[in-house]
Amino acid sequence: MAQLMTTQVLFLLVGVAAVWTARPRTELLNVCMDAKHHKEKPSPEDGLHKQCSPWKKNSCCFANTSREAHKDISYLYRFNWNHCGSMTPACKKHFIQDTCLYECSPNLGPWIQEVNQSWRKERILHVPLCKEDCELWWQDCRTSYTCKSNWHKGWNWTSGYNQCPEGAACHPFHFYFPTSAALCNEIWSHSYKVSNYSRGSGRCIQMWFDPAQGNPNEEVARFYARAMSEATHCVLGPLLLSLALMLLWLLS
Numbered sequence: 001m002a003q004l005m006t007t008q009v010l011f012l013l014v015g016v017a018a019v020w021t022a023r024p025r026t027e028l029l030n031v032c033m034d035a036k037h038h039k040e041k042p043s044p045e046d047g048l049h050k051q052c053s054p055w056k057k058n059s060c061c062f063a064n065t066s067r068e069a070h071k072d073i074s075y076l077y078r079f080n081w082n083h084c085g086s087m088t089p090a091c092k093k094h095f096i097q098d099t100c101l102y103e104c105s106p107n108l109g110p111w112i113q114e115v116n117q118s119w120r121k122e123r124i125l126h127v128p129l130c131k132e133d134c135e136l137w138w139q140d141c142r143t144s145y146t147c148k149s150n151w152h153k154g155w156n157w158t159s160g161y162n163q164c165p166e167g168a169a170c171h172p173f174h175f176y177f178p179t180s181a182a183l184c185n186e187i188w189s190h191s192y193k194v195s196n197y198s199r200g201s202g203r204c205i206q207m208w209f210d211p212a213q214g215n216p217n218e219e220v221a222r223f224y225a226r227a228m229s230e231a232t233h234c235v236l237g238p239l240l241l242s243l244a245l246m247l248l249w250l251l252s
Helices: 002-022 050-055 063-068 089-104 131-140 180-186 217-251
Strands: 112-117 120-124 127-129 192-194
Touching: 050 063, 050 089, 063 089, 089 131, 127 131, 131 180, 131 192, 180 192
Parallel strands: 127 192
Antiparallel strands: 112 120
């Protein structure tokens, strides 16, 4: 009986050690999501279009994806920005930039989560978006109209693109998103979580940046990946020690 328990503990130790070594912190860095249009690995992409061009030195998106990101009802997701009349250009530029960040950034690894969806296997969750980016997005969209607060689900797709569901009335953005945090946190099912940090802090993801100054999101991803690694170590370290002590006790 004691021998069986010893064997079981040995297998548990090996299993925990395998998990510990199989998920190094660096796999959170310079990675692409397993999603609909993403590359398998990031690489240079010189032909990135307009607002997606800041990621051309190292990108998870192809040039054609970047061009489609600038179109209405593109083949990417058949999404209609103008579901409540024409969205203003000032507002639309933020949604284009949001699409470019989602499709092209290799610096979202710390927030990638597995999902069971037909069109993707991974998503982002609670990406800390810099507060200025969120505030400007909200301010520039206040005069545009929508009929929903969560744009991930609940649309009428019978026409081949999204339309407002029956009974959903069109109102200015601030009706459905009374604050900037409501917009950034809720519109894509909490893909973003507005941060208290500002651009340049190294603690929040910038949707907008000047590529001539480098990509500031690389530093942000490193910071959060390191924090996650240290937190995991704090949890798994005592567990491994406890298992080792149990093994010693069984062997004594």
